[in-house]
Amino acid sequence: MTDQAKKADNGRAARGILGRRGGRLATVTAVGAAAAVLAVTPAFAKGSADLSVSPGTVKVGQTVHVKGYGDSDGVQYGQFCAQQRVGTKGAWHTVKCGHIVEVAMADAKVDVKVKAAHRGVLQFRGALYSVDGPHGGHPTVDRTTDIKTVHVK
Secondary structure (H helix, E strand, O other): OOHHHHHHHHHHHHHHHHHHHHHHHHHHHHHHHHHHHHHHOOOOOOEEEEEEEEOOEEOOOOEEEEEEEEEEOOOOEEEEEEEEEEOOOOOOEEEEEOOOEEOOOOOEEEEEEEEOOOOEEEEEEEEEEEEOEOOEOOOEEEEEOOOEEEEEO
């Protein structure tokens, strides 16, 4: 075998070994990168909250029935509250809160009737609060519902 033939054989052998190693290295790198992305990506708690308001239009002095519930995987103890504001802007005021529940066992709920005192627009929303324990403490809002509007004539 000539020197040129030996060099060619060695070159092919080296490319074959490095090619396999390079392929393995690329695979390991890709798997590592995918694992890093999954580890950095935040996990979002699953849950839901819903509020129903009826009727949609009332006269001054009539009552509006507000009923809602909420749950979340990110909450151990929760409390669901109905909130109201007059008009379409301004601060939300809590109308009533339901009992504190262990969310894994049952949904947090609220059921209240609100009297429409003035003409205009009333808006309602529900808020699910996470609390420290079965007796409350340090409530933090976990999620809120869509806004429901009631017209008062």
